[in-house]
Amino acid sequence: MDYRQSIARLLTLVDHERNKVMGPRQKAIYDLTRMEALLERLGSPQHQVPATHIAGTKGKGSTAALCDAALSAAGLSTGFYSSPHLHTFRERIRRNSEPISQEGFAALVKGLWPLHEELKSDAGVGPLTLFEFLTGMAFQCFAQDRTDVQVIEVGLGGRMDATNVLDAGVCVITSVSLDHTAVLGNTIGEIATDKAGIIKPGATVVIAPQSPEALSAILAACQEKEAAPILVGRDVTWEEGRFGTDGQRFIVRGLRGEYELYMPLLGAHQLENAASAVAALEALAGQGIEVPPKAMEIGFERVSWPCRMEVLSRSPLLVADGAHNVYSVQSLLKSLPKYLEYDRLVLVAGFSRDKDVEDMAQALGEMADTVIATASRHPRSLTPTEVAGLFSDSKAAVTETPTPADALRIAMDTAGKSDLVLATGSLFLTAEIRESALGIEPEFYPELPPPGSRV
Numbered sequence: 001m002d003y004r005q006s007i008a009r010l011l012t013l014v015d016h017e018r019n020k021v022m023g024p025r026q027k028a029i030y031d032l033t034r035m036e037a038l039l040e041r042l043g044s045p046q047h048q049v050p051a052t053h054i055a056g057t058k059g060k061g062s063t064a065a066l067c068d069a070a071l072s073a074a075g076l077s078t079g080f081y082s083s084p085h086l087h088t089f090r091e092r093i094r095r096n097s098e099p100i101s102q103e104g105f106a107a108l109v110k111g112l113w114p115l116h117e118e119l120k121s122d123a124g125v126g127p128l129t130l131f132e133f134l135t136g137m138a139f140q141c142f143a144q145d146r147t148d149v150q151v152i153e154v155g156l157g158g159r160m161d162a163t164n165v166l167d168a169g170v171c172v173i174t175s176v177s178l179d180h181t182a183v184l185g186n187t188i189g190e191i192a193t194d195k196a197g198i199i200k201p202g203a204t205v206v207i208a209p210q211s212p213e214a215l216s217a218i219l220a221a222c223q224e225k226e227a228a229p230i231l232v233g234r235d236v237t238w239e240e241g242r243f244g245t246d247g248q249r250f251i252v253r254g255l256r257g258e259y260e261l262y263m264p265l266l267g268a269h270q271l272e273n274a275a276s277a278v279a280a281l282e283a284l285a286g287q288g289i290e291v292p293p294k295a296m297e298i299g300f301e302r303v304s305w306p307c308r309m310e311v312l313s314r315s316p317l318l319v320a321d322g323a324h325n326v327y328s329v330q331s332l333l334k335s336l337p338k339y340l341e342y343d344r345l346v347l348v349a350g351f352s353r354d355k356d357v358e359d360m361a362q363a364l365g366e367m368a369d370t371v372i373a374t375a376s377r378h379p380r381s382l383t384p385t386e387v388a389g390l391f392s393d394s395k396a397a398v399t400e401t402p403t404p405a406d407a408l409r410i411a412m413d414t415a416g417k418s419d420l421v422l423a424t425g426s427l428f429l430t431a432e433i434r435e436s437a438l439g440i441e442p443e444f445y446p447e448l449p450p451p452g453s454r455v
Helices: 003-010 033-041 060-073 102-120 130-144 188-198 212-225 268-287 293-302 326-339 357-367 384-390 404-414 427-438
Strands: 051-055 078-081 093-095 149-153 170-173 204-207 228-231 237-244 247-253 258-263 310-314 317-321 345-349 370-373 397-400 420-424
Touching: 003 102, 003 130, 033 102, 033 130, 051 060, 051 188, 051 268, 060 078, 060 149, 060 268, 060 293, 078 130, 093 130, 102 130, 130 149, 170 188, 170 268, 188 212, 204 212, 204 268, 212 228, 237 268, 247 268, 258 268, 258 293, 268 293, 268 326, 310 427, 317 404, 317 427, 326 357, 326 420, 345 357, 345 404, 345 427, 357 384, 370 384, 370 404, 384 397, 404 420, 404 427, 420 427
Parallel strands: 051 149, 051 170, 078 149, 170 204, 204 228, 317 420, 345 370, 345 420, 370 397
Antiparallel strands: 078 093, 237 247, 247 258, 310 317
């Protein structure tokens, strides 16, 4: 089985990330029975490597990437599992901060597939979903490679997420806001309670700044599990320093020391994520994993986490940010004028239909001078016409175009040298913008249309 064959086989599995949303999702589709059955047959690989488990609505990926980069810089053998991917499935399973090879990926699919077939034929278990299969691949990879530590990002929620088979000594809950309400709940408190489901008895729990409702729910879970909370913003603090389009300097005052750091990630929210990462790295000492200050400095400076206020061009400025809920969009719009100098804002917008698109579009429309509405290849994308309609009440001039590549060309031609072209609204959109801007060869899947076409 080669890499392309392994991807084709994976895509026969139920995929809740790519499915078109026909109505409210049901909580019943999220169940740990299948994961537990798979991992039991594999010899419980998830328990063979010390773990940091990271949940949250916003910032969990950036926080996880910062932790992974620092752990690698400390000379440790690392595993990092995240989702979704931007350009290739291999990004989801990383060894020593690099995506695993095509050969390694295909070998994992081949090795686990017979177990999937076995579970599928068991009426009491049933077939694995794509995300469950990938999660099993990650745990198996990290265990068989005998990695020193693994950083695991939750896919959705926490309590019933496929990753929540871990017994992580360090958990992180990043900023909680409204998202995936059909599955996680209609209030901040309900969503925070679900995300706090990753907290295990006796764990150390790093809690990013939260609304009172979210914090109350998370602290209640800590008390129930006799877990030790560390509050970022109170116990661990940060101070911003100089910044430019390449990155920002800052100081984090942790429980074990003070760190002068630099990272190539822009935005005030990234300082919060960095402080959360420092707190988690310090807490790993309780698991016997030491991360020296120098490793944090080197790791944070080297971290790569694309499509998060990423500057792709400087004349005119081109920024890609995968903000895909209202809170993320508001945080982005707050940071743009602080970190970047520009005259007009030319917006390339695309959304997924399971998001709060009306409120996102309203916030973006109030700032944009020009809107270019488009759609990614992702099956859940709104059409360009639907996206354009969301900006009908905006003061901005609105144009429709079929693909992100076309939208980027129009935007760059429209923008003056002192203007900002911002691509946002969906990680899938920004991934395609990044591919066009940087000449990255995308990974196309059988059920998706070829480049330049539209279903």
